[in-house]
Amino acid sequence: MITALLLFWPALAGVLVLFIKGQNAKRAAFGAAVVEFVIALYAMLQYQPNAQVQFQYFQPWIENFGINFAIGMDGISLLLVFLTTFLVPLIILSSFPHSYKNPNVFYALILFMQMGLIGVFTAFDAFLFYFFWEVALIPIYFISAVWGGERRIPITFKFFIYTIFGSLFMLVGFVYLYFQTPGAHTSDINAFYQLSLDTTQQSWIFWFLFIAFAIKMPVFPFHTWQPDTYTESPTQATMLLSGIMLKMGIYGVIRWLLPIVPQGVSQWDGLVLVLSIIGIVYGSIIAIRQRDLKRLVAYSSIGHVGLIAAGIFTLTEHGMQGGIIQMLSHGINVVGLFFIIDIIYRRTHTRDIKNLGGITQTTPALSIFFMILLLGTVALPLTNGFVGEFLLLSGVFQYNNWMGAIAGTTIILSAVYMLRMFQGVMFGEQNANTVTFRDVTGTEAAVLIPLVIMVFWIGLHPNTFLSLTEPAVGHLLGIINR
Amino acid sequence: MNSIILLTSFGILNLFIGFSKSKKIIMPLVLLFLAIVFVVNLIGWNDTQTYFERMLTIDNFAIAFTGVVVLTTILVLPFAQRYVDQQDESLAEYFSLLLFSLVGAIMMVAYENLLMLFVGIEILSISMYVLAGSDKKNLKSNEAGLKYFLMGSFATGILLFGIVLIYGATGTFYISEISSAATAQSNNELTSPLLGMGLLFTLIGISFKVSVAPFHFWTPDVYEGTPTFFMAFMSTVVKAAGFAGFYKLMSVSFAGAQDIWFPTLIAMTVVTLAIGNIGAVAQNSFKRMMAYSSISHAGYLMIALLSFNDRSENAILFYSLAYSVSTVAALGILKIVADQRDDVSYNAFNGLGRTNPLLAAVMAISMCSLGGIPLTGGFFGKLFIFSAALEQDLLWLIILAILMAAVGFYYYFRVIIAMYMREPSGERVQVSALASFALIFMTVLTFVLGIAPGLLSNIL
Numbered sequence: 053m054i055t056a057l058l059l060f061w062p063a064l065a066g067v068l069v070l071f072i073k074g075q076n077a078k079r080a081a082f083g084a085a086v087v088e089f090v091i092a093l094y095a096m097l098q099y100q101p102n103a104q105v106q107f108q109y110f111q112p113w114i115e116n117f118g119i120n121f122a123i124g125m126d127g128i129s130l131l132l133v134f135l136t137t138f139l140v141p142l143i144i145l146s147s148f149p150h151s152y153k154n155p156n157v158f159y160a161l162i163l164f165m166q167m168g169l170i171g172v173f174t175a176f177d178a179f180l181f182y183f184f185w186e187v188a189l190i191p192i193y194f195i196s197a198v199w200g201g202e203r204r205i206p207i208t209f210k211f212f213i214y215t216i217f218g219s220l221f222m223l224v225g226f227v228y229l230y231f232q233t234p235g236a237h238t239s240d241i242n243a244f245y246q247l248s249l250d251t252t253q254q255s256w257i258f259w260f261l262f263i264a265f266a267i268k269m270p271v272f273p274f275h276t277w278q279p280d281t282y283t284e285s286p287t288q289a290t291m292l293l294s295g296i297m298l299k300m301g302i303y304g305v306i307r308w309l310l311p312i313v314p315q316g317v318s319q320w321d322g323l324v325l326v327l328s329i330i331g332i333v334y335g336s337i338i339a340i341r342q343r344d345l346k347r348l349v350a351y352s353s354i355g356h357v358g359l360i361a362a363g364i365f366t367l368t369e370h371g372m373q374g375g376i377i378q379m380l381s382h383g384i385n386v387v388g389l390f391f392i393i394d395i396i397y398r399r400t401h402t403r404d405i406k407n408l409g410g411i412t413q414t415t416p417a418l419s420i421f422f423m424i425l426l427l428g429t430v431a432l433p434l435t436n437g438f439v440g441e442f443l444l445l446s447g448v449f450q451y452n453n454w455m456g457a458i459a460g461t462t463i464i465l466s467a468v469y470m471l472r473m474f475q476g477v478m479f480g481e482q483n484a485n486t487v488t489f490r491d492v493t494g495t496e497a498a499v500l501i502p503l504v505i506m507v508f509w510i511g512l513h514p515n516t517f518l519s520l521t522e523p524a525v526g527h528l529l530g531i532i533n534r
Numbered sequence: 535m536n537s538i539i540l541l542t543s544f545g546i547l548n549l550f551i552g553f554s555k556s557k558k559i560i561m562p563l564v565l566l567f568l569a570i571v572f573v574v575n576l577i578g579w580n581d582t583q584t585y586f587e588r589m590l591t592i593d594n595f596a597i598a599f600t601g602v603v604v605l606t607t608i609l610v611l612p613f614a615q616r617y618v619d620q621q622d623e624s625l626a627e628y629f630s631l632l633l634f635s636l637v638g639a640i641m642m643v644a645y646e647n648l649l650m651l652f653v654g655i656e657i658l659s660i661s662m663y664v665l666a667g668s669d670k671k672n673l674k675s676n677e678a679g680l681k682y683f684l685m686g687s688f689a690t691g692i693l694l695f696g697i698v699l700i701y702g703a704t705g706t707f708y709i710s711e712i713s714s715a716a717t718a719q720s721n722n723e724l725t726s727p728l729l730g731m732g733l734l735f736t737l738i739g740i741s742f743k744v745s746v747a748p749f750h751f752w753t754p755d756v757y758e759g760t761p762t763f764f765m766a767f768m769s770t771v772v773k774a775a776g777f778a779g780f781y782k783l784m785s786v787s788f789a790g791a792q793d794i795w796f797p798t799l800i801a802m803t804v805v806t807l808a809i810g811n812i813g814a815v816a817q818n819s820f821k822r823m824m825a826y827s828s829i830s831h832a833g834y835l836m837i838a839l840l841s842f843n844d845r846s847e848n849a850i851l852f853y854s855l856a857y858s859v860s861t862v863a864a865l866g867i868l869k870i871v872a873d874q875r876d877d878v879s880y881n882a883f884n885g886l887g888r889t890n891p892l893l894a895a896v897m898a899i900s901m902c903s904l905g906g907i908p909l910t911g912g913f914f915g916k917l918f919i920f921s922a923a924l925e926q927d928l929l930w931l932i933i934l935a936i937l938m939a940a941v942g943f944y945y946y947f948r949v950i951i952a953m954y955m956r957e958p959s960g961e962r963v964q965v966s967a968l969a970s971f972a973l974i975f976m977t978v979l980t981f982v983l984g985i986a987p988g989l990l991s992n993i994l
Contacts (some may be wrong), residue, residue: 114914116922179917183908190907198954205955209947216907217940225916225934227924386615 066163081159082276103527118238127524218267225260241365258316268301274330331358336465371447410482436510545633550625556883596644635661639775678759695740699732744776757825845922856911885958911983
């Protein structure tokens with residue numbers, strides 16, 4: 053029941069927000085998102101740490117097709133629901149200094165998107181999963197395309213066509229699997245787990261599903277939509293895309309790809325690892341050369357996601373657990389970084405490193421927040437990034453030493469581009485753009501403080517979250533290695 | 535049968551009402567007529583009746599498709615408001631022709647005898663020839679009417695020739711008897727080359743009517759010239775009834791000879807999907823795009839027809855309904871907008887999201903449904919068709935269809951971009967209350983089909 057509440061509350065709230073005129077819509081949306089977070093926290097307290105799918109809600113949907121409205125949460129789902137419900141209020145709060153036109157539609161779309169995301173993370177029926185997968189895409193497309201920057205129309209269009217193209221393949225994969233289920237067909241996830249497909253079939257299905265997930269993450273070479281879209285979208289959409297939506301792809305791999313076609317995975321995992329590791333190095337090196345802050349973080353995101361993908365495809369417990377905890381950490385860090393970039397852009401109207409500098413001189417608080425989030429991204433010990441990247445790299449090393457070594461360069465490279473960014477933006481001489489820079493306001497601090505707390509919480513006591521997902525990961529690995 | 539009698543008498547009655555001075559009562563009356571027909575039609579559910587020496591069978595299949603075409607017509611009518619406002623001389627005639635053509639559509643879905651199929655197609659087509667050219671002072675409309683008439687009657691001739699050849703080979707017009715005569719001696723082989731010829735000609739005739747490539751060439755030109763109001767009717771009712779009739783012919787008469795026609799139809803499907811979708815991309819006129827879109831949807835419906843199993847009927851029914859509702863909504867909005875902005879290109883929709891949020895929202899939802907995005911009926915339409923085809927191991931055809939569906943998003947979303955992301959190109963567009971109501975109803979119906987497809991997915 054809690055899951056259904058988590059799913060339908062944002063939708064209901066979104067509809068209500070549509071009817072609120074003016075800037076009050078943002079307050080209403082924020083309130084709704086906080087309520088959602090409280091529900092998620094309640095679910096986390098009620099959760100029993102075992103591999104069972106809990107809080108199940110089951111309702112036949114299209115009975116004669118065996119398609120059910122089956123939702124529930126295990127540890128992995130719960131963690132991602134936590135991430136979503138934690139970030140959405142902060143993303144809404146981060147928009148308070150902006151005054152977007154048609155605010156009611158803007159905030160309603162954010163809440164609709166939240167429903168889609170929660171649905172993706174809690175669906176245990178293939179068609180339901182696909183359904184929410186697309187439902188999450190439509191609002192974010194509109195947010196980016198209507199409220200975005202100058203070149204938004206062609207760029208978001210490319211993003212939309214690209215991702216929907218991938219997901220259509222996933223649909224075919226699901227329909228194919230559906231017809232492999234015995235007896236009266238069903239699209240229940242456990243029926244998919246129990247299929248006995250031969251290697252050729254698995255190999256095909258692997259690609260049908262993988263393309264959809266790879267475009268969403270994005271894994272090299274399916275990443276070409278990503279930097280432009282992140283740059284041209286309004287900050288809130290960039291946060292939603294990078295903080296949460298990208299996790300849909302990784303979650304899809306963990307839940308819907310690895311356990312269903314383990315043999316297909318074992319055929320192609322080498323290639324996927326190579327692609328992911330190319331993505332790590334490629335994304336990081338390009339990030340070093342960027343002058344636009346948003347683009348820089350966008351490319352760094354390709355690098356970090358590459359490492360998560362590589363870790364998960366090693367099919368080791370370290371890799372999986374690391375990937376899951378890193379999803380949480382990356383979501384928190386990247387949202388924080390994009391918010392700081394937004395603060396800088398709002399005050400100076402530029403995101404070009406060359407036109408910035410000397411901001412530390414007037415902003416002690418902002419500098420500290422920025423530094424902490426940055427160190428989290430660079431994976432300094434005691435911050436959240438360290439836990440995830442350490443586990444991930446350990447997973448990749450177990451798979452292959454050479455790959456581990458190359459993937460390990462991410463830590464050095466990310467330090468290079470991140471510190472270069474910090475140096476260029478925060479240190480150095482003040483100039484006309486930055487001489488009157490104000491420190492963070494109360495609202496801005498209200499967004500940054502929870503993020504920074506999470507950076508340290510995960511860094512100092514990762515077990516809060518690792519123990520949450522451990523049984524579920526063990527269960528999935530059991531299915532994969534069957 | 536009752537619906538045929540009712541439609542005919544209402545049509546004639548309506549012609550007499552046309553003599554009255556007040557044209558205002560015609561539209562409400564016709565809507566009332568159609569509502570009566572819709573209800574009367576559904577009353578016969580689960581009660582199979584045969585008429586005229588078994589030449590017509592009103593079974594659930596016929597009733598379901600009759601329901602679809604009558605409902606579509608009811609939804610099209612509110613967009614005739616402008617004809618009413620302008621006191622158009624021929625209003626009663628237009629509406630009567632629509633009612634008569636529905637009789638043809640019903641015969642096409644209920645036939646048991648090839649002559650009935652032919653008569654049904656003719657009744658439907660002749661009305662359409664007239665309506666295509668009904669904008670008498672517009673050169674394009676004249677061209678459309680003439681083109682449709684010349685090519686259409688040629689195609690009907692070929693169809694008739696095919697029917698005669700089938701009769702020559704089997705000695706019967708009844709589709710069930712053709713089936714036993716056609717494959718009497720051995721499986722998957724026609725008894726005579728004459729029959730093969732007849733089948734081929736019949737295929738050509740019907741393919742022309744439902745605009746399946748390579749017999750689609752008339753579609754863009756004719757649809758473009760036809761007044762938008764009648765295009766909404768043509769591209770939905772003719773297609774739904776045509777595919778129902780097509781499916782019935784293939785499944786009853788030539789099921790045993792699947793190996794003969796399967797390669798031909800599969801090639802036609804591939805070509806239809808490609809031409810429909812790729813052709814639509816190149817268009818700058820929204821109306822012409824919708825014409826190509828109707829070709830591409832004929833391609834998807836062909837996939838359902840080809841898969842030829844117990845899922846096909848339901849898939850065709852569901853898809854026709856979802857397609858018809860969204861197409862009527864889109865063309866209805868085009869008519870409203872084009873009447874006031876005098877433009878049928880994508881630019882006519884610029885900034886509609888700001889000037890007319892309701893129209894823009896309905897249009898966006900219709901486009902999502904035509905593209906096949908979840909939460910709308912179009913998604914389940916595609917899903918059911920793909921399910922039917924995958925059960926038949928047509929995986930490669932599905933992959934092609936998926937690629938084409940991705941192309942489809944390109945042209946459907948261009949109008950969404952124009953509506954929400956460009957500056958308004960004109961004043962607020964006036965919409966009549968009735969049309970608004972119809973648009974909202976269609977949106978609700980699209981969502982109902984997209985959220986609770988179980989209501990309709992297995993009724994046949």
